[in-house]
Amino acid sequence: MKRAQASTDEISKKPGVPLHHQLFLVLKDQILRGLYEPGAQIPTEDQLGALFNVSRITVRRAVSDLHAQGLVVKRHGHGTFVRQEVPAARPPATLGFIELLRKQAQDTSVKVLRIALEQPPALISLNLHLDPGLAAIHAIRLRSAKGTPVMVIDAWLPEDVGGRLTNLDLRERAMHEILLDQGAKFGRVVQEITAVPAIPELAQQLRTEVGSPLLRISRLLYDVGQRPLLHTTIYVSPDRSRVLADIPIGSMNTFSAGQIAHDAHNGHWT
Missing domain, CATH: 3.40.1410.10 (Chorismate lyase-like)
Structure with missing residues (x-):
């Protein structure tokens, strides 16, 4: 399993985009780029909170947004996993x-x-x-x-x-x-x-x-x-x-x- 390399500097706490949406965008990008492969488990709420220096509530809202977009599935007692049916990488440009x-x-x-x-x-x-x-x-x-x-x-x-x-x-x-x-x-x-x-x-x-x-x-x-x-x-x-x-x-x-x-x-x- 490929493990995403992320750091707390990817989340800005300056006024602007809500923290949960920033975290959602980071995780979504990592999933779509294959840093978390289909079927792979993403870090736990505690791990994501520590990794990005955000609260558990922020993590839960971000993961819920991932779930709502069909990118992850939650397995009670086991964690959150990337869906097997994650959209394939989009084709490169071939048009003038x-x-x-x-x-x-x-x-x-x-x-x-x-x-x-x-x-x-x-x-x-x-x-x-x-x-x-x-x-x-x-x-x-x-x-x-x-x-x-x-x-x-x-x-x-x-x-x-x-x-x-x-x-x-x-x-x-x-x-x-x-x-x-x-x-x-x-x-x-x-x-x-x-x-x-x-x-x-x-x-x-x-x-x-x-x-x-x-x-x-x-x-x-x-x-x-x-x-x-x-x-x-x-x-x-x-x-x-x-x-x-x-x-x-x-x-x-x-x-x-x-x-x-x-x-x-x-x-x-x-």
Whole structure:
């Protein structure tokens, strides 16, 4: 049996995500990655409490959440064991950017939360090369898979690019397909991925807890003439979603495959 290597520094006691949910996320990740194999016993309540420096009540709530998701089974007098039917590892990415977006659109349903001409934040205006004070099209959509919300998409477009967008368009087609039909020719996409806590509005939309971790994917889409056409910010819960990338081998270890930017030198970390 593989034994997970965990430490108390994986649980933060700062205000934010409840301790039991943090512990649940850690244990779930260890189970799904095979650190606890199907049929293996996970540590006892006392052992988990000591390992993560949390109370027995916190451990019980975390283990109950694992049980509710079908990841573990409790055997009275024997302990808690990983189910034999734990979901298999998900397959790796094999789709290009446009194909991935198309499949994403096909596999989910859409609710349009907002579409309006609004004044964008300063950073959005800068990214879209808009003159100060110039309004832009703002569209927010919620995508769900089998009734479960999985993604909030917050998009901004210059008015001359997105001025013809309708509520029906946004419900029935992906944004890139709409732009392609309007004659857009895509050149490149600059993407940034980071982790953020769920603010109340996003927590409500994604049916998760306030302060729980979300992945934020920011994309700036350019046309072949290097004009920015679309700024999109996507929020997903790592409980339900993951980010896939299909990178040609020749692009490995180049800027095309992405880079990790560190902000420590700017004094953001303590």
